[in-house]
Amino acid sequence: MQPFSFHRPTSLDETFSLLEQHGDEARMIAGGTALVVMMKQSLFTAEHLISLDRVPGLSGIRGEADGLHIGALTRHRELEMSPVVRSAAPFLAEVYSHVATVRIRNQATVGGGLAHADPNQDPPAAFITLEARVKLVSRNGERLVPVAELFSDYYETVIQPGELLTEVIVPPVAPGTRTAYLKFLPRTEDDYATVAVGATAQMQGGVVQKLKVALIAAAPTALSATVVEDQLVGKSVTPAAIRQAAEAVEAIVDPLDDFRGSSSYKRDMAVVFTRRALERVLQDGA
Amino acid sequence: MNADVSQPVRLRVNGEQREAQAPSTRTLVDLLRYDLGLTGTKEACGVGVCGACTIMLDGRMVASCIVLAVQADGAEIKTIEGIGDAEHLDPVQESFIRNGGFQCGICTPGQIVAARALLDEIPSPTEDQIKEWMMGNLCRCTGYYQIIDSIKDAAGQAKA
Numbered sequence: 150m151q152p153f154s155f156h157r158p159t160s161l162d163e164t165f166s167l168l169e170q171h172g173d174e175a176r177m178i179a180g181g182t183a184l185v186v187m188m189k190q191s192l193f194t195a196e197h198l199i200s201l202d203r204v205p206g207l208s209g210i211r212g213e214a215d216g217l218h219i220g221a222l223t224r225h226r227e228l229e230m231s232p233v234v235r236s237a238a239p240f241l242a243e244v245y246s247h248v249a250t251v252r253i254r255n256q257a258t259v260g261g262g263l264a265h266a267d268p269n270q271d272p273p274a275a276f277i278t279l280e281a282r283v284k285l286v287s288r289n290g291e292r293l294v295p296v297a298e299l300f301s302d303y304y305e306t307v308i309q310p311g312e313l314l315t316e317v318i319v320p321p322v323a324p325g326t327r328t329a330y331l332k333f334l335p336r337t338e339d340d341y342a343t344v345a346v347g348a349t350a351q352m353q354g355g356v357v358q359k360l361k362v363a364l365i366a367a368a369p370t371a372l373s374a375t376v377v378e379d380q381l382v383g384k385s386v387t388p389a390a391i392r393q394a395a396e397a398v399e400a401i402v403d404p405l406d407d408f409r410g411s412s413s414y415k416r417d418m419a420v421v422f423t424r425r426a427l428e429r430v431l432q433d434g435a
Numbered sequence: 436m437n438a439d440v441s442q443p444v445r446l447r448v449n450g451e452q453r454e455a456q457a458p459s460t461r462t463l464v465d466l467l468r469y470d471l472g473l474t475g476t477k478e479a480c481g482v483g484v485c486g487a488c489t490i491m492l493d494g495r496m497v498a499s500c501i502v503l504a505v506q507a508d509g510a511e512i513k514t515i516e517g518i519g520d521a522e523h524l525d526p527v528q529e530s531f532i533r534n535g536g537f538q539c540g541i542c543t544p545g546q547i548v549a550a551r552a553l554l555d556e557i558p559s560p561t562e563d564q565i566k567e568w569m570m571g572n573l574c575r576c577t578g579y580y581q582i583i584d585s586i587k588d589a590a591g592q593a594k595a
Contacts, residue, residue, distance in 0.1 A: 250571030
């Protein structure tokens with residue numbers, strides 16, 4: 150591991166000062182489950198590592214009128230087991246339960262995972278389909294960015310230098326919303342997905358009122374599959390319509406060849422798993 | 436490049452206050468083993484997948500190979516050395532012996548710490564809960580059935 154200076158600020162103000170002082174040479178660390186592995190493998194180096202774990206106010210989950218506010222330093226396991234989350238957005242708890250193992254979920258943080266922007270990670274499937282936003286705070290103020298627009302490339306986000314992801318806001322889930330998360334795991338339960346698909350939908354009288362679909366491990370970033378949604382919203386559901394809409398993901402996925410499958414295999418599986426997820430949320434008894 | 440300057444890391448380990456000087460690059464498992472001499476905790480995969488380095492950090496079961504020692508400064512740690520002793524084994528340890536829950540033994544400290552953490556959180560786990568919790572504690576000898584039996588036995592349940 151390359152040596153670095155380790156900082157443990159105890160306020161947001163001190164954090165911003167460290168970021169200003171060290172600029173490009175500084176990176177932030179939360180749980181460290183991804184970062185420490187990358188540092189051990191020399192895939193990541195930083196002259197200055199700024200730990201956020203002693204900055205007050207970044208952890209915890211609050212239910213408010215505009216939805217759930219999940220602090221960036223909240224650990225995966227805490228979110229997964231939270232009675233507030235399980236009652237207001239059980240789908241979110243379900244998707245988090247698919248991340249790696251209990252041991253990892255005990256250490257990894259919600260904000261750290263999102264900022265890490267690994268396209269194989271499960272949580273964006275829930276956050277995108279629940280239309281969550283992240284709060285990005287800097288010395289100059291704050292802005293809200295939909296999770297669907299947070300990721301810009303492999304391990305890259307739209308978070309700017311001097312900005313800090315402080316919380317995720319998940320709007321109230323409409324009663325009757327149907328959800329599905331299908332994670333294709335041909336190897337082991339704690340693996341990354343070969344592909345995974347999340348979907349949320351509201352139906353009325355056999356007509357799709359609202360539909361959100363997201364794909365994981367299928368492209369350089371988590372994908373918001375609006376091409377699928379556009380084909381089905383406002384329409385009556387038929388098996389043919391579902392099949393045709395699922396095929397639209399072929400045009401937006403861009404999977405990598407790896408030991409979880411070839412690119413062309415994953416492309417085919419993206420269509421299959423999108424179709425199955427749509428069947429789950431759009432068809433009765435599916 | 437920064438010099439890898441050592442800094443103090445203060446921990447409460449198995450109820451005892453300990454301190455070591457550690458470079459920022461030191462992992463927690465290395466600090467426990469090399470600086471504090473607590474070699475019960477093993478490092479195998481080194482990337483948080485195999486569970487051999489499982490310890491309790493502020494009451495949470497974590498992989499100590501992917502935690503920096505400096506991240507743990509001020510924390511409360513429990514390792515395998517804090518579970519039972521030669522005269523008074525923990526019921527989980529007794530149960531692993533009784534049920535053949537280990538063979539070569541390299542994964543065993545991690546298995547025992549994980550199993551103890553499970554029973555502390557869920558005293559009577561279902562088989563599915565045991566499997567979900569223990570997933571990520573790899574064993575290449577037992578085939579896992581004896582480990583699951585050991586945990587059920589320790590929880591005072593009948594074998595499947």
